[in-house]
Amino acid sequence: MSEAKDQELRALQAALAAEHAAVYGYGVVGGKIGDGQRAEAHTAFDAHRARRDALVREVKDLGGRPVAASAGYALPFAVPDAAAAVRFAAELEDRVAGVYADLVRAAGGGRRALAAEALREAAVRAVRWRGGSVAFPGLAERAGTAPPSAAPTA
Numbered sequence: 001m002s003e004a005k006d007q008e009l010r011a012l013q014a015a016l017a018a019e020h021a022a023v024y025g026y027g028v029v030g031g032k033i034g035d036g037q038r039a040e041a042h043t044a045f046d047a048h049r050a051r052r053d054a055l056v057r058e059v060k061d062l063g064g065r066p067v068a069a070s071a072g073y074a075l076p077f078a079v080p081d082a083a084a085a086v087r088f089a090a091e092l093e094d095r096v097a098g099v100y101a102d103l104v105r106a107a108g109g110g111r112r113a114l115a116a117e118a119l120r121e122a123a124v125r126a127v128r129w130r131g132g133s134v135a136f137p138g139l140a141e142r143a144g145t146a147p148p149s150a151a152p153t154a
Contacts, residue, residue: 004108009062011099011106012055015115018099019052020069025092028075032085041089044125048096051118058111086129093126 026045033041059066079088100119107115 004106005062007106008103008108008111009059009064011103011115012059012062012111013064013067015096015099015103015118016052016055016059017067018096019048019055020067021073022048022092022096023052024069024073025075025088028079029085029089029092032079032082033089034082034085037082037086040128041085044089044093047121047125054114090126090129093122093129097122097126 023045026041026048029041030038030045056066075088076091077084077088079085097119100115100122103115104112104119
């Protein structure tokens with residue numbers, strides 16, 4: 001496999017891992033979010049499941065074995081109530097945007113366009129949850145505050 005295809009596959013796998021974590025995370029969000037935002041959380045959950053399923057196909061198309069979801073994920077902070085659930089949803093979207101920014105850089109053609117669309121969607125959802133935007137969605141390192149990656153728990 002060429003170096004470019006290998007980089008693209010690694011970026012696809014990272015995006016897939018982030019989508020697995022987002023699906024898990026929205027399960028947490030859905031359990032704590034207020035009734036007024038439950039539909040928005042459900043819509044985001046469905047969007048991440050669809051992206052996850054599409055990424056599984058993309059990884060297979062490149063000859064890779066799709067990374068599996070972990071049984072659980074460490075949360076970046078406690079999510080005891082609806083306000084924390086909203087903050088967590090914004091954090092999930094920031095993390096997803098970051099890996100899609102990497103995929104935009106690594107991919108070409110149609111995959112790059114799909115990654116850019118996924119980056120845009122995650123950035124828009126983050127703005128909705130947060131109530132404001134950041135200068136470079138998905139590029140937290142430019143602000144000096146790169147979010148930590150979702151860490152699977154044993």
